[in-house]
Amino acid sequence: MKTKPHPRYRLIVLDWDGTVMDSGDKIANCFRAAAREAGFPEPEPDAVKRYIGTSLSTMCRALYPGTAPAQAAQVVEGYRKYWNHLDRTPVQLYPGVQTGLHALAEAGFLLAIATGKSREGLDRVLDRTNLRPWFVYSRCADESRPKPHPKMLLDILAYTGMAVTESLMIGDTTFDLRMAKAAGMDGLGIGHGYHSKEELESCGNLPVAGNFPELTAWLLDPGRTGTGQASCRTNLRE
Numbered sequence: 001m002k003t004k005p006h007p008r009y010r011l012i013v014l015d016w017d018g019t020v021m022d023s024g025d026k027i028a029n030c031f032r033a034a035a036r037e038a039g040f041p042e043p044e045p046d047a048v049k050r051y052i053g054t055s056l057s058t059m060c061r062a063l064y065p066g067t068a069p070a071q072a073a074q075v076v077e078g079y080r081k082y083w084n085h086l087d088r089t090p091v092q093l094y095p096g097v098q099t100g101l102h103a104l105a106e107a108g109f110l111l112a113i114a115t116g117k118s119r120e121g122l123d124r125v126l127d128r129t130n131l132r133p134w135f136v137y138s139r140c141a142d143e144s145r146p147k148p149h150p151k152m153l154l155d156i157l158a159y160t161g162m163a164v165t166e167s168l169m170i171g172d173t174t175f176d177l178r179m180a181k182a183a184g185m186d187g188l189g190i191g192h193g194y195h196s197k198e199e200l201e202s203c204g205n206l207p208v209a210g211n212f213p214e215l216t217a218w219l220l221d222p223g224r225t226g227t228g229q230a231s232c233r234t235n236l237r238e
Helices: 023-036 043-048 056-062 069-086 099-107 119-129 151-160 176-181 197-203 211-218 227-237
Strands: 011-014 110-115 137-140 167-171 186-190 204-207
Touching: 011 176, 011 211, 023 043, 023 056, 023 204, 043 056, 043 151, 043 167, 056 069, 056 227, 069 119, 099 211, 110 151, 119 211, 119 227, 137 204, 151 167, 176 197, 186 211, 197 204, 204 211
Parallel strands: 011 110, 011 167, 110 137, 167 186, 186 204
Antiparallel strands: none
């Protein structure tokens, strides 16, 4: 017998890096190498991880204020070279992702992705992880607007035909939750990524899930509703 989905949400939009895949070390290593090659001082790994989820250009401008567009483009191209060909830092899905996505799809949720990755980068990892069949649609930073702008979510809503009130954004950073709020959508933080639980809670959305199995259980348990959602709706109106 199929598990009944959450009584409110039908569309679940997931961030990728820090939410589905533990790729922070590789992102930091590739960005630092590209920055060094472009003549910038290497940032600390944790400084890079703070901006995972935005676009690479946004990350570059945040870490190196006043950077000219041509310089940022040089770092972006270098990053892609290291990510695709030179860097060997391992990446892996977070525990529970494979079984969780399967359970959510079987329960009747539509699953989508809103990510700061490029389209090329997302396609590579979707094929390598064999997760592509679970997702009905995806939007990337290089084909929309980077987080926290709501354009990626608005594109996903338009494609799926889902109402904003029956859709949920899940991510590990405040960029994800701010994007959700800007789109008028509920947002739920997951605590195994790159922003702290306290930062995610400060966005005033749903309670933070500790990990993917906890997130899956919350979505599949119709009894776990109420206070968190009411708080989120109140904050979204402010």
